[in-house]
Amino acid sequence: MRKNIVFFSGAGMSAESGINTFRDSGGLWEQYSIEEIATPQAWKLNPTLVTEFYNQRRKQIIETNPNAAHKLIAELQNTFTVHVITQNIDDLHERAGSRDVLHLHGNIRFAKSSGPNPESKYYPISGWKLTESDLCSEGFRLRPHVVWFGESVPNFDQAIELIEKADYFVVIGTSLQVYPAANLVHFCKSESQKYIIDPHVDSFQIPSDFIRIPANAISGVKELNNLLMNSL
Ligand SMILES: NC(=O)c1ccc[n+]([C@@H]2O[C@H](COP(=O)([O-])OP(=O)(O)OC[C@H]3O[C@@H](n4cnc5c(N)ncnc54)[C@H](O)[C@@H]3O)[C@@H](O)[C@H]2O)c1
Structure with missing residues (x-):
């Protein structure tokens, strides 16, 4: 499977x-x-x-256009079931080819x-x-x-449901300062493999079972891709 x-x-x-x-x-x-x-x-x-x-x-x-990291995430659909939950209001994941994108904070289009x-x-x-x-x-x-500051996040519960079923959970390019979105890092099952990619990740307070990849999105997703392929 x-x-x-x-x-x-x-x-x-x-x-x-x-x-x-x-x-x-x-x-x-x-x-x-x-x-x-x-x-x-x-x-x-x-x-x-x-x-x-x-x-x-x-x-x-x-x-603007999707970057190589958006595209690599879409390519992973060839090997994995991929769900994207994004805080972004842009549609770059969709334009890169990701078929399952849940916008937590809306879609500006x-x-x-x-x-x-x-x-x-x-x-x-x-x-x-x-x-x-x-x-x-x-x-x-x-x-x-x-979704503006002070408004509720209608897709929050759906995001939790997805995260609870993840074998791999990957956080990319978020300072985890906006709530309730930032709380999502606490909902994955203990046996799932967790990664976080961000150039400033060394200073983040996140659960200790996250593997930290201190890199920009493009180089970080390339590194992640190698780790995932070697784990199959
Ligand atoms: N593209 C968009 O749609 C967009 C842009 C700006 C803000 N927002 C909204 O603003 C809110 C801000 O929260 P946030 O945590 O997403 O953003 P944030 O600005 O608080 O944090 C951005 C994070 O990205 C990291 N970062 C910077 N350059 C990077 C790179 N090249 N590769 C990977 N990571 C990099 C930073 O270290 C930081 O941790 C979100 O709710 C989002 O909806 C959306």
């Missing part, structure tokens, strides 16, 4: 595609405050600013209602621009399909 790998990725996964992380030097947090653009209060106060911020992020994401039932339907955005006149079927203004 095929072994089951679950990847759990964060902003560092897409850094080598040219998309800024939030916390690294030069990251987005230095240019914008969270309150201004990534909270429900921000949307209430200035939906146009929030829409424009995410329009610019969407434009950048559309113009989609919009949802700003009315009382935001999770009832996701609307694909053609191109990069969401505008004031884009409305959901109930007549409310569409907002980006992104």
Whole structure:
């Protein structure tokens, strides 16, 4: 039977595609405050600013490409059952060919209602621009399909279910500072093999049974690939 790998990725996964992380030097947090653009209060106060911020992020994401690490993860589907859980709002895992991607914090290529039932339907955005006149079927203004700070994470329980069944669990490019997502590292079974790939992993506080690969996503996933193939 095929072994089951679950990847759990964060902003560092897409850094080598040219998309800024939030916390690294030069990251987005230095240019914008969270309150201004990534909270429900921000949307209430200035939906146009929030829409424009995410329009610019969407434009950048559309113009960039999956990197070799996204592609290698997709290639692993030839040998393993692969599930990807991502905190990223970009669609680079899908564009690299990963067939099973669960977005914890939404997908910027989609919009949802700003009315009382935001999770009832996701609307694909053609191109990069969401505008004031884009409305959901109930007549409310569409907002980006992104989970903001202070909002619940609708796919969290589904992520736990996947992680609990993993033979291999691989964490890549996340500072594990955003909750509840960061708690996911505690849900895999004790006998699963656990890896964490991040250039700063040596300073992370994570369970001791994680094998640390202190590397960028591309070189780290190549190293992981060799370890996995040798373990078969
Ligand atoms: N691409 C995106 O969609 C994107 C980009 C920025 C932020 N976000 C969102 O911001 C939140 C921030 O949390 P986070 O933990 O994902 O990001 P983070 O910015 O807090 O942490 C990024 C991590 O990536 C590591 N990193 C930097 N360069 C790397 C590389 N080349 N290869 C591998 N790792 C590298 C850093 O050491 C750091 O630990 C997430 O919820 C995510 O939704 C998404």
